[in-house]
Amino acid sequence: MPAAKSARPWSARADRDDPALLTSYRSDPTMLDRQTIADRLAAVGYVADGALATALALMDMLSRPLLLEGEAGVGKTEVAKALAALHGAELIRLQCHEGLDRSDALYEWNYQRQLLAIKAREGADAAATEAHVFSETYLLERPLLAAIRRTDRPVLLIDEIDRADEEFEAFLLEILSDFQVTIPELGTVRATSIPRVILTSNGTRELSDALRRRCLYHALDFPDVDREARIILARLPDIDVALALQIARLMERIRKEDLSKVPGVAETLDWAAALVGLGVARVDADREVLHATLSCVLKTREDRARMSPEVIARLAAKVA
Amino acid sequence: MTAPALEDPADIGPAARRRLSGFVRTLRDNGFAIGLAETRDGLAVLAAAPFGRPATVKPALKALFCGRRSDFDRFDDLFDAYWQGRGVKASVAVSGTSPKASQRTLRTLQQGTGSGGEPGPAIDVDRRPDAPDGDASPEGRREGATRHESLARTDFRKIADPDELALAHALAERLARRMRARLTRRDKASARGGGLDLRGTIRRSLSTGGTPLRLVRRKPRHKPLRLVLLVDASGSMSLYTGVFLRFVHGVLDQFREAEAFLFHTRLVHVSDALREKDAARALDRLGLMAEGVGGGTRIGDSLATFNRWHAARVIHSRTCVMILSDGYDTGEPEPLGAEMAALGRRCRRIVWLNPMIGWAGYEPVARGMAAALPHVDLFAPAHTLDSLAALEPYLARI
Numbered sequence: 001m002p003a004a005k006s007a008r009p010w011s012a013r014a015d016r017d018d019p020a021l022l023t024s025y026r027s028d029p030t031m032l033d034r035q036t037i038a039d040r041l042a043a044v045g046y047v048a049d050g051a052l053a054t055a056l057a058l059m060d061m062l063s064r065p066l067l068l069e070g071e072a073g074v075g076k077t078e079v080a081k082a083l084a085a086l087h088g089a090e091l092i093r094l095q096c097h098e099g100l101d102r103s104d105a106l107y108e109w110n111y112q113r114q115l116l117a118i119k120a121r122e123g124a125d126a127a128a129t130e131a132h133v134f135s136e137t138y139l140l141e142r143p144l145l146a147a148i149r150r151t152d153r154p155v156l157l158i159d160e161i162d163r164a165d166e167e168f169e170a171f172l173l174e175i176l177s178d179f180q181v182t183i184p185e186l187g188t189v190r191a192t193s194i195p196r197v198i199l200t201s202n203g204t205r206e207l208s209d210a211l212r213r214r215c216l217y218h219a220l221d222f223p224d225v226d227r228e229a230r231i232i233l234a235r236l237p238d239i240d241v242a243l244a245l246q247i248a249r250l251m252e253r254i255r256k257e258d259l260s261k262v263p264g265v266a267e268t269l270d271w272a273a274a275l276v277g278l279g280v281a282r283v284d285a286d287r288e289v290l291h292a293t294l295s296c297v298l299k300t301r302e303d304r305a306r307m308s309p310e311v312i313a314r315l316a317a318k319v320a
Numbered sequence: 321m322t323a324p325a326l327e328d329p330a331d332i333g334p335a336a337r338r339r340l341s342g343f344v345r346t347l348r349d350n351g352f353a354i355g356l357a358e359t360r361d362g363l364a365v366l367a368a369a370p371f372g373r374p375a376t377v378k379p380a381l382k383a384l385f386c387g388r389r390s391d392f393d394r395f396d397d398l399f400d401a402y403w404q405g406r407g408v409k410a411s412v413a414v415s416g417t418s419p420k421a422s423q424r425t426l427r428t429l430q431q432g433t434g435s436g437g438e439p440g441p442a443i444d445v446d447r448r449p450d451a452p453d454g455d456a457s458p459e460g461r462r463e464g465a466t467r468h469e470s471l472a473r474t475d476f477r478k479i480a481d482p483d484e485l486a487l488a489h490a491l492a493e494r495l496a497r498r499m500r501a502r503l504t505r506r507d508k509a510s511a512r513g514g515g516l517d518l519r520g521t522i523r524r525s526l527s528t529g530g531t532p533l534r535l536v537r538r539k540p541r542h543k544p545l546r547l548v549l550l551v552d553a554s555g556s557m558s559l560y561t562g563v564f565l566r567f568v569h570g571v572l573d574q575f576r577e578a579e580a581f582l583f584h585t586r587l588v589h590v591s592d593a594l595r596e597k598d599a600a601r602a603l604d605r606l607g608l609m610a611e612g613v614g615g616g617t618r619i620g621d622s623l624a625t626f627n628r629w630h631a632a633r634v635i636h637s638r639t640c641v642m643i644l645s646d647g648y649d650t651g652e653p654e655p656l657g658a659e660m661a662a663l664g665r666r667c668r669r670i671v672w673l674n675p676m677i678g679w680a681g682y683e684p685v686a687r688g689m690a691a692a693l694p695h696v697d698l699f700a701p702a703h704t705l706d707s708l709a710a711l712e713p714y715l716a717r718i
Contacts, residue, residue, distance in 0.1 A: 034376060054376060055383035061368060062361045062384070069389060098637075103519070111518040118522075118530030130526050203389075203632070209353045212387030219392040260662070302658075 033057060037086065046075075046082035047223070047230045055218045056083060065176060065197035067212065070220030073264015076200040079220075080157035083196065090154040092195070094143035096164035102171065106181060108140045134185035144172075148179050148191035156195040162205040173211055223265065225252050231265060232272045239276050246283045247272050249319035254297065257306065263297045271296040284320035287313040336366060343402050344385070350398060353387050545638050545715065546577040548667070550626065552645030553582045554617035560675045560703065562603075564644050567708055569594050569602050579634045582606070583622035589630065619649040619688055620656035627662050635666045640715065644673045644702060647689025657691035664695040671711070673702035 038053040048056075056079075059066050068076045084091035094105055114133045121129045141149065147156040161169065175181065179191035199215060201207060223231060228248035232239060251268050274293045275283070283290060291309040298304050344359050365380045378399055386392045520536030528534075549568050553561050568580055582588045593605040635641070641663060649656055664670055672692065676682045677700065684693055693699065698714055701707045 034379075051379040051382065054379040058365070058380055058383050062364065064361075064384075066383075067387075109519060109522070111522055114522055115530070118525070122530060126526065126529070129530075133522075133526075206633070209387065213353050213355055213358065215387075216383040217386040217388070217392065218383055219386075219389050 040086045041082050042234065044082050044085040045234045046078060047227055047234055048079075048082075049227065052079070052218055052220070055216050058216055059196055062216070063194060065199055065215045067207075067215035067217050068198060068200045068220055069203060069217070071222070071262065071264070072202050073262070073266060074220040074222055075265045076202075076220055077157065077159060078265075080155055080159075080198040080200075083198065084155040087153070087155065087196070089152060089196070090150065091157060092143050092147045092150075092154050093157045093159060095159045096161050096168070098163060098165065100164045100168050104142060105144050105168070105172075106142050106175075107145045107183060108142060109134070109185075110138045110140050114138050136186070139183070139186065144175055145181055145189065147195040147197075148181065148193070149189065150193055150195070153193045154195045156197045158197065158199045160201065161199045161211075162201040162203060162207060166208070169208055169211055173208075173214070177214070222255060222262075225249050228252070228265065228268060232269065235269050236272055236276060239272060240281065243275065243281065243283070244272065246316075246319050247275065250283055250315060251297075253315045253319065254307070257311075259298070259300075259303045259306070261298070261300050261303060263299075267297045267299075282320055284313070284316040287316070290316060337363060339403075340366060343399075346402055347385055347395075347398060350394065352385055352391050354385055358384060545640060546579075546634075546636060547715075548634050548639055548641045549578070549580040550587075550622070550641065550643045550645075551580065551582050552584070552617060552619070552643075554584045554645075554648075556617070556648055557644070557646055557675075560644070564673075564702060564708075565594075565603060565606065579630075581622075581626060581630070583617070583619065583626075585618050585621075587622040587625040587630075617645070617649055618651045619645060619647070619692075620651040620653075620659055623659035623663060624655065627659055627666075631663065631666055637668065639667045640669045640671060641667045642671045642673065644675075646674055646676050647672075647684065647686045647692065649686070649688030651688075653687040653691035656688050657695070660692045660695035669697045670695060671698045671700065671714070672696040673700055673711075675701060675703040677701035677703075679703075 034050065034053040034057045037056050038048055038050065041048045041053065041056075055066055058064070068079060070076055080093075081091060083089075117133050117138070118129060121132070143156070147154055158172070161172070164172075176197060179194055180188055182188045199211075222228075225245070225248045228251060229241075229245045232244040232247060233241065236244075247268065251263065251271075255262050271293060274296050275290075278289060278293065280286065280289060287309050291307075291312050294304065294307055294312060298307055340362055341359060344354050344362065348354055361384055362381060365384065366377065378396070381399070382392070382395045386395055517536040521532050521534075524534050524536060525532040551561060551564060551568065579589070579591045580594050582590050590606055594602050660670070674684070674689070677684075684690060684699070700711065700714075
C-alpha cells in the first residue's frame with residue numbers, strides 16, 4: 001500500500017479529482033481483483049459469491065467501509081474474519097450495544113494506576129504530575145483507537161451497529177471520515193494506517209442515510225443449496241459429499257417452514273458436525289437420531305414442537 | 321485475469337461520463353441516496369482495470385450505489401433497463417440472453433468512441449409514485465387477511481352527536497398533553513444520582529493534590545418510554561375509536577417515540593397520519609387509510625402481522641404496548657393467545673383497554689379476550705375520559 005494513498009481517508013472528497021489517485025487505483029499492487037479475492041476467501045474457508053467478492057475488492061479500491069446487512073446467522077461476522085485471514089491482518093472487533101459510548105469504543109484512562117501515581121508523587125510539582133498521569137502510559141486503547149494506531153492495516157469489525165444509538169452512529173461517522181482522534185489531555189492522534197472497516201447490521205434500528213451513503217453495501221442472504229453445501233465441505237472436510245448436499249437441501253426446506261427463529265449457517269455446521277459425529281450416513285436413515293439432533297438447529301420451544309419427528313422425516317425423505 | 325484496460329482513467333470519455341450521470345439520476349429518481357462522491361467513485365470503477373469488464377461493473381456499482389435492502393433488490397432491474405436500453409419488462413422477458421448486449425454497450429462506452437454522443441435509448445423504468453421511505457419494494461409488506469372487506473369509508477368523526485363528540489375530543493387531547501408533560505417531569509427528577517464518574521473525579525482531584533474531595537457523578541442516560549398503540553377499528557368499537565384516536569393523536573404528537581397501528585381485518589401503520597398537526601385532518605387521513613372498517617375483527621392475524629413485520633423495529637426495552645379492543649375476535653382464539661405471548665416477551669408492558677369493562681356486569685368471557693388475558697399486564701376500561709386519565713400513574717411507573 002503506497003504511503004500516499006493510506007494518508008488519504010476515503011472521505012477526502014477533494015482528492016477524488018486527482019488523476020494520479022485514480023491511476024493509483026489500478027497500479028496499487030496490493031489491490032486484489034475479485035477473482036483472486038474469491039479464491040483466497042475459499043482458501044481460508046469462506047465461500048463467497050461474486051457480488052461479495054466484488055464489494056470486498058472495491059473496499060480497497062475506493063477506501064470505503066462495507067456495510068453488511070442480513071438476518072442473524074447469514075455469516076456477516078464471518079466475512080470480517082475471513083477478510084482478516086485473507087490479508088493476514090489483525091481483526092479488531094467492536095461489538096455495539098445500547099448505551100455504547102466513547103469510553104467503551106475509543107479510549108479510557110487507567111484510573112487505578114493514575115490514582116496510585118498521584119499518591120506516589122505527592123508533594124511533587126502539580127503540573128508535572130498532571131503531565132505524567134495523562135501520558136500514553138495511562139491510556140487504555142479501545143477498539144477504534146487501536147484500529148488507527150496499528151502499523152499494519154487491521155480489519156475493523158463494527159458489529160451490530162444498529163444496536164448502538166443514533167449519537168454513537170454520528171460519532172462513528174466522524175471517526176471514519178477523519179481517521180483521527182482528539183484526546184483533550186494528550187492531543188490529536190492521527191491514523192498510522194487506515195483500517196479496512198466492515199459494519200454489520202441486522203436491522204433492529206434504521207440506520208442514517210449519511211452512514212449508508214458513505215458505505216459500500218451488500219445484503220447477505222442465507223446461502224443457496226449449492227453454496228451451503230460448499231460451506232459445509234469447506235469447514236468439515238471429512239464429511240461425505242452426498243451427506244453435505246442432503247443437509248444443505250434439508251436446511252433450505254427447514255428455513256421455508258414457519259419458524260420463529262430461522263437457523264443460520266453456524267447452526268447448519270453444528271448440525272452437520274453432529275451428524276458426522278454420530279455416524280449418520282444419510283439424513284433419512286434414522287428419524288429418531290435426526291429429530292434428536294435438531295437441537296443444533298432449532299432454538300426455541302415452539303420451533304421444536306412444530307418440527308415433530310414426522311415432519312422432519314417427511315422433509316428428509318424429500319431431499320434424500 | 322487480464323481485462324481490457326484503459327490508458328488513462330480520466331479519459332473514459334464524455335459519453336460514458338454522461339451515461340453514468342444519467343444512470344445516477346435514474347437511481348436518485350428511484351429513491352437511492354447517492355452523493356457526488358459516489359458518482360465520482362462510480363467513474364473510477366468504470367475506469368479501473370479489474371472492474372472494466374461489464375460482468376464486474378454491475379456488482380461493483382451495486383455495492384457502491386445501494387444503501388439499503390430495497391435498493392439492493394431493485395438495482396439489477398434498473399441497471400439492465402438503463403444500460404441495455406430496455407424497459408424493465410422487456411429485460412425480464414429476455415433475461416438469460418442479455419449479457420452480450422450489456423457487454424457491447426459498456427465496451428463501446430469505455431472506448432469513448434464518438435457514437436456515444438447521442439443520448440442512449442429511452443429508459444423505460446417503471447418509476448413508482450413517491451412511495452414513503454424505504455418501503456418502496458414492489459412486494460412491499462403484504463399484510464393480513466385478504467378476505468372480503470367492507471369498503472365503506474366510515475368517517476370517524478360522524479359516529480355520534482357532533483357537538484358532544486367535539487367536546488370529548490378536545491378533552492381527550494388536552495388530557496393527552498397534560499399526561500405527557502407530567503410524565504416528562506417525573507422522568508427527569510428520577511434521573512439523579514448514579515455511579516461515580518472516575519474520569520471527572522480524578523481530573524478534579526489534581527487541584528487538591530490527588531485527594532478526590534469533590535466527586536463527579538454519572539447520570540444514567542435516560543431512555544424515553546415508547547408507546548406503541550394498537551387500536552381496534554372494527555365496527556363494534558366505532559363508538560370508542562373516535563375519542564380514543566383523538567387521545568392517541570394528542571399523545572403521539574407529544575411523545576417523541578410513539579407508534580400507532582389500526583387493525584380490523586388487517587393491520588395498518590398510521591403513525592404518519594396521526595402526526596399531522598391538525599387533529600381533524602389527521603382523522604380524515606385515517607378514515608381514508610382504514611378502509612374496510614366494519615368488516616369483522618381479526619385480532620390474532622393482526623397481531624401476527626405486527627409481530628412479524630413491525631415488532632422488531634418499533635419495540636425496544638422500554639416500550640409499553642397499548643391495545644384498545646373489545647376482544648371480539650372473528651378468528652380462532654389459540655393463535656391470538658400465542659401471538660400475545662410472543663408480544664409479551666418483547667415488550668415491557670401490555671396494557672389492554674377494553675371499554676366494555678365499564679359496563680355493568682361485564683365479564684371477559686369472549687373467547688378471544690379470554691385467550692389474551694393471561695398475557696396482559698393491565699386490563700383497564702377506556703370508556704370515559706376519567707378512565708383514560710387513570711392510566712397516567714401506571715405509565716409513569718414503567
